[in-house]
Amino acid sequence: MALFIKGVNYEYITEDLSNKSELLVSSNPVHKKVPVLIHNGNPICESLVIVQYVDEFFAGAGVPSILPADPYERAIARFWAAYVDDKFFPAMAGIVLVPTEQERVQKVKETFAAIEPLEEAFAVCSKGKAFFSGDSIGYVDLALRSLLIWIEVIRRMCGLEIISASKTPRLAAWAERFGETAAAKKVVPEADQALQYGKKLQAAASAAAASKSK
Amino acid sequence: MAGGNGELKLLGMWSSPFVTRAKLALHIKCLPYEYVEEDLGNKSELFLSSNPVYKTVPVLIDNGKPICESSVIVQYIDDAFPGVGPSLLPADPYERAVARFWAAYIEDKVVTSWAPVFRVKTDEERAEAVRQTVAAVEVLEGGLKECSGGKGAFFGGDSVGYVDVLLGGLVSWLKANEPLTGTKLIDAAKTPLLAAWMERFCELDMAKAVLQDVDAVVEYAMALRARLAASAGNN
Numbered sequence: 001m002a003l004f005i006k007g008v009n010y011e012y013i014t015e016d017l018s019n020k021s022e023l024l025v026s027s028n029p030v031h032k033k034v035p036v037l038i039h040n041g042n043p044i045c046e047s048l049v050i051v052q053y054v055d056e057f058f059a060g061a062g063v064p065s066i067l068p069a070d071p072y073e074r075a076i077a078r079f080w081a082a083y084v085d086d087k088f089f090p091a092m093a094g095i096v097l098v099p100t101e102q103e104r105v106q107k108v109k110e111t112f113a114a115i116e117p118l119e120e121a122f123a124v125c126s127k128g129k130a131f132f133s134g135d136s137i138g139y140v141d142l143a144l145r146s147l148l149i150w151i152e153v154i155r156r157m158c159g160l161e162i163i164s165a166s167k168t169p170r171l172a173a174w175a176e177r178f179g180e181t182a183a184a185k186k187v188v189p190e191a192d193q194a195l196q197y198g199k200k201l202q203a204a205a206s207a208a209a210a211s212k213s214k
Numbered sequence: 215m216a217g218g219n220g221e222l223k224l225l226g227m228w229s230s231p232f233v234t235r236a237k238l239a240l241h242i243k244c245l246p247y248e249y250v251e252e253d254l255g256n257k258s259e260l261f262l263s264s265n266p267v268y269k270t271v272p273v274l275i276d277n278g279k280p281i282c283e284s285s286v287i288v289q290y291i292d293d294a295f296p297g298v299g300p301s302l303l304p305a306d307p308y309e310r311a312v313a314r315f316w317a318a319y320i321e322d323k324v325v326t327s328w329a330p331v332f333r334v335k336t337d338e339e340r341a342e343a344v345r346q347t348v349a350a351v352e353v354l355e356g357g358l359k360e361c362s363g364g365k366g367a368f369f370g371g372d373s374v375g376y377v378d379v380l381l382g383g384l385v386s387w388l389k390a391n392e393p394l395t396g397t398k399l400i401d402a403a404k405t406p407l408l409a410a411w412m413e414r415f416c417e418l419d420m421a422k423a424v425l426q427d428v429d430a431v432v433e434y435a436m437a438l439r440a441r442l443a444a445s446a447g448n449n
Contacts (some may be wrong), residue, residue: 030353032318044311053311071293075281082283083267118265145379 002051004183006058039047052151067139080121081143088114099209152191152200222247225261229434232284233272235383239291241420243299302376316357316377323350330434335446344397355405367414386426393432
């Protein structure tokens with residue numbers, strides 16, 4: 001999405017995470033995870049590090065910025081992006097990945113608690129405009145948008161509405177607006193495909209827990 | 215405009231390694247600030263209103279505007295005071311990405327593995343947390359090799375940079391780990407580059423000015439452990 005916003009062309013390679021390529025393992029030896037951006041032969045890892053790199057490298061007159069110019073606003077954007085990654089995402093992923101019902105109930109509680117500050121943050125950050133960063137898609141928008149597909153998967157798997165017009169009206173409206181942008185239409189995966197993958201992840205997590213407890 | 219009037223206030227707690235990071239960054243940039251020691255058992259109104267999401271230290275307040283989360287604060291200090299003192303992040307976008315990668319590694323792998331050492335109740339859980347932390351530190355040795363380019367003394371190259379500040383804030387606690395758990399987290403035999411880095415870092419004026427006394431940290435952590443054990447006994 002960051003590359004799309006910047007109008008940068010790139011070659012996309014789908015990795016089979018159960019059979020990682022030599023290129024992936026040598027480019028990200030520490031984590032062996034995706035995404036990895038390889039630019040001029042240099043690998044850059046960790047999604048938010050990649051987004052900042054793309055923002056800084058492909059900067060210039062007429063090119064949209066992903067992070068704001070003002071240092072204080074940058075700090076606020078970094079704070080909320082870190083919140084999405086460190087507080088919201090682990091709780092939400094836990095709904096699919098934890099093995100027991102008791103743990104799942106806990107993760108659901110944590111997720112619904114974690115979305116509330118984001119609903120408030122949207123009001124403060126957007127200042128009445130369309131996105132967290134104002135008129136155009138920015139850093140926090142990207143950080144949270146990439147998780148919307150999984151919010152949809154959880155809705156289909158568990159019937160839970162983490163973002164809803166009744167409880168989080170600002171985020172629900174933001175999600176709908178974002179879905180209409182060219183960036184989302186070009187880049188976001190299909191919900192059905194994600195649902196199949198989500199079910200696979202859940203099955204794998206249960207199997208791993210079951211074999212651990214033997 | 216940020217960084218205009220020089221009214222910087224840091225809300226902290228003496229033992230917190232995350233507060234130490236903010237102090238190191240302010241020291242490197244020679245930025246004067248007012249330090250406020252928070253009583254975390256009786257949080258002030260200013261503190262609660264400045265960090266309602268996490269209610270943790272540090273909080274940097276610049277002309278009344280709060281910034282929370284230590285790595286965000288350190289980056290803010292670098293961004294908001296560009297002409298003042300050295301830059302913490304390099305100018306080149308790729309080198310910045312490498313620095314940010316290792317900064318994220320310290321948070322997600324080193325700190326996350328290590329924090330349970332001070333929260334868990336059994337010796338087995340503590341030993342497992344220490345084991346995972348040691349493994350993460352061994353990978354970080356590779357990070358120092360990569361960032362310093364083999365020629366420099368620090369993650370930032372010839373001088374202290376962003377990653378050095380983030381790891382530097384943890385130094386007193388890194389040293390305290392051995393008296394607390396019997397294991398050296400930075401062991402010259404296993405991670406010689408990091409051991410040399412730590413020695414070098416502690417010789418710097420900023421470290422001497424800011425790092426906590428290791429014995430005081432050990433005493434603090436042992437009191438914390440005793441309180442945890444007592445509350446476990448009461449359940």
